[in-house]
Amino acid sequence: MSHRPDTPLLDTVHYPSDIRKLDKDKLPQLADELRQEMVSAVSVTGGHLGAGLGVVELTVAVHYVFDTPGDKLIWDVGHQAYPHKIVTGRRDRIRTLRQGGGLSGFTKRSESEYDPFGAAHSSTSISAALGFAIANKLSGSNGRAIAVIGDGAMSAGMAYEAMNNAEAAGNRLIVILNDNDMSIAPPVGSLRNSLARLVSSSKYLGPRAVAEKIAGMMPEPVQRWAERTEEYMRGWVTGGTLFEELGFYYVGPIDGHDVNALVEVLENVRDADKGPMLVHVVTKKGKGYGPAENAADKYHGVVKFDVVSGKQDKGPGGGPPSYQNVFGETLARLAETDPKICAITAAMPSGTGVDKFADAHPDRAFDVGIAEQHGVTFAAGLAAQGMRPFVAIYSTFLQRAYDQVVHDVAIQNLPVRFAMDRAGLVGADGATHAGSFDLAYLGTLPNFVVMAPSDEAELARMVKTMAKYDDGPIAVRYPRGGGRGTAIPENPEPLEIGKGRIVKQGSKVAILSLGTRLEEAEKAAEQLEAKGLSTTVADLRFAKPLDEELIRKLLSTHEVAVTVEEAAIGGLGAHVLTLASDEGLTDGGLKIRTMRLPDRFIDQDKPEKQYDEAGLNAPQIVETVLKALRSNSAGVEEARA
Numbered sequence: 227m228s229h230r231p232d233t234p235l236l237d238t239v240h241y242p243s244d245i246r247k248l249d250k251d252k253l254p255q256l257a258d259e260l261r262q263e264m265v266s267a268v269s270v271t272g273g274h275l276g277a278g279l280g281v282v283e284l285t286v287a288v289h290y291v292f293d294t295p296g297d298k299l300i301w302d303v304g305h306q307a308y309p310h311k312i313v314t315g316r317r318d319r320i321r322t323l324r325q326g327g328g329l330s331g332f333t334k335r336s337e338s339e340y341d342p343f344g345a346a347h348s349s350t351s352i353s354a355a356l357g358f359a360i361a362n363k364l365s366g367s368n369g370r371a372i373a374v375i376g377d378g379a380m381s382a383g384m385a386y387e388a389m390n391n392a393e394a395a396g397n398r399l400i401v402i403l404n405d406n407d408m409s410i411a412p413p414v415g416s417l418r419n420s421l422a423r424l425v426s427s428s429k430y431l432g433p434r435a436v437a438e439k440i441a442g443m444m445p446e447p448v449q450r451w452a453e454r455t456e457e458y459m460r461g462w463v464t465g466g467t468l469f470e471e472l473g474f475y476y477v478g479p480i481d482g483h484d485v486n487a488l489v490e491v492l493e494n495v496r497d498a499d500k501g502p503m504l505v506h507v508v509t510k511k512g513k514g515y516g517p518a519e520n521a522a523d524k525y526h527g528v529v530k531f532d533v534v535s536g537k538q539d540k541g542p543g544g545g546p547p548s549y550q551n552v553f554g555e556t557l558a559r560l561a562e563t564d565p566k567i568c569a570i571t572a573a574m575p576s577g578t579g580v581d582k583f584a585d586a587h588p589d590r591a592f593d594v595g596i597a598e599q600h601g602v603t604f605a606a607g608l609a610a611q612g613m614r615p616f617v618a619i620y621s622t623f624l625q626r627a628y629d630q631v632v633h634d635v636a637i638q639n640l641p642v643r644f645a646m647d648r649a650g651l652v653g654a655d656g657a658t659h660a661g662s663f664d665l666a667y668l669g670t671l672p673n674f675v676v677m678a679p680s681d682e683a684e685l686a687r688m689v690k691t692m693a694k695y696d697d698g699p700i701a702v703r704y705p706r707g708g709g710r711g712t713a714i715p716e717n718p719e720p721l722e723i724g725k726g727r728i729v730k731q732g733s734k735v736a737i738l739s740l741g742t743r744l745e746e747a748e749k750a751a752e753q754l755e756a757k758g759l760s761t762t763v764a765d766l767r768f769a770k771p772l773d774e775e776l777i778r779k780l781l782s783t784h785e786v787a788v789t790v791e792e793a794a795i796g797g798l799g800a801h802v803l804t805l806a807s808d809e810g811l812t813d814g815g816l817k818i819r820t821m822r823l824p825d826r827f828i829d830q831d832k833p834e835k836q837y838d839e840a841g842l843n844a845p846q847i848v849e850t851v852l853k854a855l856r857s858n859s860a861g862v863e864e865a866r867a
């Protein structure tokens with residue numbers, strides 16, 4: 227394709243079909259421009275930077291070689307897909323990434339036909355790609371499915387479950403292992419060591435060697451040998467790796483920043499007829515942007531930053547500590563005098579605050595990799611043997627380990643402590659990362675205690691409560707970010723299980739709050755008082771067991787009762803309604819309303835806007851109370867007061 231040297235090449239590339247028109251020797255230039263564009267975009271939006279920088283060449287090469295969107299390209303997690311978005315018709319919106327109404331920070335089916343499968347939670351790509359490949363096989367279509375999965379994501383069991391089943395896909399399935407020797411933190415475990423051995427024990431495989439191996443053009447004696455057994459052939463190509471044992475032809479390691487080599491290797495892989503292939507590509511997280519390459523976290527996730535210096539705009543600082551750090555620091559302190567306390571994270575040491583614990587007690591901190599299911603059952607084993615394990619997992623990621631929570635923990639009534647961070651709406655990560663369902667999924671389980679603090683001092687008390695509680699499973703859920711600035715007690719008092727508190731006493735309206743909506747509940751109470759409506763505010767602290775005595779009293783002494791929580795239906799409101807119905811507490815005409823997340827997924831935005839959309843801010847609490855007061859006994863709203 228002819229291209230005027232004075233115009234950026236990227237300006238001529240809107241879709242992968244434009245890349246495919248380019249001469250191969252133009253691809254390095256395209257990759258350079260794509261990298262610059264990505265840095266520029268993320269400098270104004272913030273987001274996941276390091277992972278995308280590492281796959282710029284891979285993005286160009288895959289779209290050059292494969293016939294996307296007919297061939298299905300599936301990015302695992304999807305946090306590395308920004309360059310892919312730029313070359314698949316979304317460059318004009320790339321500066322809306324992760325903003326309200328803008329592009330998602332992950333792959334999303336509704337956004338583009340080039341995103342055949344949505345992601346954000348890790349390690350789903352091989353299963354999904356296998357589904358596409360088998361569907362193609364069944365329908366007689368030639369299309370291929372290409373999963374690009376990171377070394378961190380490869381630590382999850384699901385990846386192996388998929389590979390274990392992959393043989394039937396034949397050459398319709400290609401897995402590209404993007405090995406940058408990083409997860410969010412440095413990766414852990416034996417897989418990491420095994421990949422490192424593969425990388426260090428051989429030079430990068432050049433396109434020619436790959437072609438020869440795939441075509442079976444081996445040195446004479448080897449070829450004769452190889453021809454005799456299919457098994458040997460596999461071994462020769464694969465080097466006998468774990469992947470080979472799982473039925474894949476292993477090709478690698480390949481230099482993931484040499485775009486022309488990548489193209490040639492992928493062309494060979496595309497045209498090979500050897501069954502499912504795994505291409506081991508070695509990349510650098512943060513590649514090509516100095517501040518990212520030099521950062522310990524390789525700029526996995528950043529806020530807005532200055533492109534020249536790389537300095538992130540983290541604000542003036544000095545604000546209230548984050549819930550994650552309150553959790554980690556409190557637990558670390560408690561562990562000083564309790565040698566049974568352990569902490570477990572599934573590849574999120576800094577996000578969960580377990581890094582603080584690990585600094586103080588390295589032998590009792592466990593990063594299990596992206597392995598939430600294993601993490602929970604591992605904790606159950608620790609608890610069964612008398613330890614006091616705290617499993618710190620984001621609310622959204624604990625969803626993956628639900629059966630382990632039910633079967634290994636709850637049914638056996640084991641005292642595993644769950645610290646569920648990122649509860650409620652989380653902002654820029656959007657619906658996939660919202661911690662909406664934990665109150666419903668844990669609150670329904672016999673034996674569980676479930677708490678939610680209204681501020682960081684309460685969280686410290688709840689962590690202490692968990693450390694002291696050996697009677698069964700116990701969980702606390704708290705939001706992303708900083709608290710209200712309440713002083714954190716040096717020596718937090720444990721709470722009495724199942725006891726809430728009255729924050730403000732009134733007589734006509736009762737707001738029953740769970741978690742950090744308390745601040746909005748208090749604001750709403752002020753506004754109601756200003757309208758002459760005497761309002762009680764209760765901080766229930768426990769979704770389970772409920773403070774039945776307190777709730778009974780509130781429901782029988784107020785005209786309107788409203789529950790408020792940052793969770794989907796099935797949480798606090800459902801439990802309060804069940805109590806009210808079981809005991810006939812509404813029979814006397816009490817007007818009861820439950821305020822919770824709506825029955826739809828809420829996309830990325832600033833959290834306060836998300837809560838506005840969800841109808842959980844103070845004005846909406848006020849409106850709910852006024853509406854209830856206006857409704858008559860048939861539930862019909864009467865004329866506005």
Ligand SMILES: Cc1ncc(C[n+]2csc(CCOP(=O)(O)OP(=O)(O)O)c2C)c(N)n1
Nearest residue numbers: 277346347348376377378379408409410573
């Ligand atoms: C089930 C699940 N657990 C945890 C996470 C958080 N998470 C997102 S990316 C990531 C690291 C992924 O590492 P890798 O696959 O190697 O990709 P890289 O960022 O290195 O490109 C983690 C732990 C997640 N998205 N999903």
Ligand SMILES: CC(=O)[C@@H](O)[C@H](O)COP(=O)(O)O
Nearest residue numbers: 303305346527577648655706
């Ligand atoms: C991609 C992913 O799952 C994580 O990087 C996540 O975005 C981190 O979220 P926090 O910023 O809330 O730690």
Ligand SMILES: [Mg+2]
Nearest residue numbers: 376377378408
């Ligand atoms: Mg990685």
